[in-house]
Amino acid sequence: MPAGPPADDRTLRVLGTGDLAGLEISLADVVDVVEQAYRALADGTSANPRKLTVKPEDGHSVSYAMLGRDGVREVVAVKTSYKHGLDRSRDEQHYYTTLTLYDDVTGLPVALMDCGRVGSLRTPAVSALLARELAAPGSRSALVIGTGTQGRLALPFLLTTLPDLDRLMVYGTHPDGIAAVRERLRHHFPDREPEVVEDARAAAADADVVVATAGRHTPAAVEAADLKPGALSVLVGHGIAPSTLHEADRVIATSEAQMKVTGTDMAGADGGFPPVDAEFPQVLAGRAEGRRSAGERVFAYNSGLVVTDIALGHRFAQLAVAQGLGTRVPLWQ
Numbered sequence: 001m002p003a004g005p006p007a008d009d010r011t012l013r014v015l016g017t018g019d020l021a022g023l024e025i026s027l028a029d030v031v032d033v034v035e036q037a038y039r040a041l042a043d044g045t046s047a048n049p050r051k052l053t054v055k056p057e058d059g060h061s062v063s064y065a066m067l068g069r070d071g072v073r074e075v076v077a078v079k080t081s082y083k084h085g086l087d088r089s090r091d092e093q094h095y096y097t098t099l100t101l102y103d104d105v106t107g108l109p110v111a112l113m114d115c116g117r118v119g120s121l122r123t124p125a126v127s128a129l130l131a132r133e134l135a136a137p138g139s140r141s142a143l144v145i146g147t148g149t150q151g152r153l154a155l156p157f158l159l160t161t162l163p164d165l166d167r168l169m170v171y172g173t174h175p176d177g178i179a180a181v182r183e184r185l186r187h188h189f190p191d192r193e194p195e196v197v198e199d200a201r202a203a204a205a206d207a208d209v210v211v212a213t214a215g216r217h218t219p220a221a222v223e224a225a226d227l228k229p230g231a232l233s234v235l236v237g238h239g240i241a242p243s244t245l246h247e248a249d250r251v252i253a254t255s256e257a258q259m260k261v262t263g264t265d266m267a268g269a270d271g272g273f274p275p276v277d278a279e280f281p282q283v284l285a286g287r288a289e290g291r292r293s294a295g296e297r298v299f300a301y302n303s304g305l306v307v308t309d310i311a312l313g314h315r316f317a318q319l320a321v322a323q324g325l326g327t328r329v330p331l332w333q
Contacts (some may be wrong), residue, residue, distance in 0.1 A: 006119035013326040015113035023319045027160045034125045037311035042285035045071030050257045066306035076311040099313045111317040118313045128157035130300045136230035141167035145239030146214030147177025156188040162169045165190045171200040201226045212239030234300045242266045248299035254280045258303040
């Protein structure tokens with residue numbers, strides 16, 4: 001193992017996409033790291049302030065800034081996210097996201113990293129945890145809407161937390177995306193094959209769990225009336241209509257405040273939202289009820305909290321340091 005940096009080293013380790021791509025971590029480990037981050041937040045040892053948002057009037061781009069502290073790892077971090085070209089096709093869009101980590105014990109920087117892989121793992125892991133805690137008992141079928149970054153690992157993560165799922169459906173409009181969903185599922189579960197559906201609303205009627213990860217231009221718009229009794233709908237991106245929220249028997253959000261910032265397209269005609277019955281960190285910690293009965297239609301909003309990025313990003317930084325990866329930059333020298 002390469003020698004580590006000096007104890008007082010203030011240089012910044014920069015970890016690019018290529019540095020992080022080869023780091024091995026299992027889906028179960030990702031779920032465990034994310035779950036620990038939520039439990040620490042519920043316990044009050046971590047902090048996750050509301051994110052800041054900047055968006056021009058014409059809506060062609062959106063930017064977020066998120067600050068947080070992981071009380072278990074004693075790490076402070078700032079995440080930034082910038083997406084340009086929201087009025088264009090997916091291939092024409094630009095997206096950049098970074099995570100900067102600082103050790104709150106030593107006061108030294110840990111790393112500046114591309115946060116793309118962290119987000120691509122963290123978000124479907126959260127959806128899988130939501131499904132584990134909120135899906136009706138005996139759930140056997142799942143529908144994933146969207147085949148982009150978040151959709152491609154949704155089914156493998158769902159099988160990690162709900163191994164009894166025996167019908168795996170996917171709806172998408174991009175052949176390359178559908179091929180990627182198939183490849184990712186076979187990679188993690190070689191004996192499983194997704195069922196590609198052409199009508200998302202019809203498929204939703206047969207799904208115990210619906211995870212909507214599609215981009216804003218998706219033609220899919222599953223309505224509350226399309227869902228079977230007891231269904232869980234999880235919103236990550238787009239693909240389900242506002243009625244699934246407003247007509248739900250129970251509403252769970254990773255953060256109610258963030259839902260009102262990033263979920264404005266789900267607002268009612270008056271611009272309002274129904275009250276959130278419980279926030280997910282409290283459900284995980286056993287301090288709030290999730291599902292109350294098998295027949296409830298439950299809506300879950302997965303906005304992604306920066307404490308989960310911090311926890312998973314720090315784990316990747318540890319793996320990268322152990323392998324001597326990254327470029328050290330004397331930014332403050």
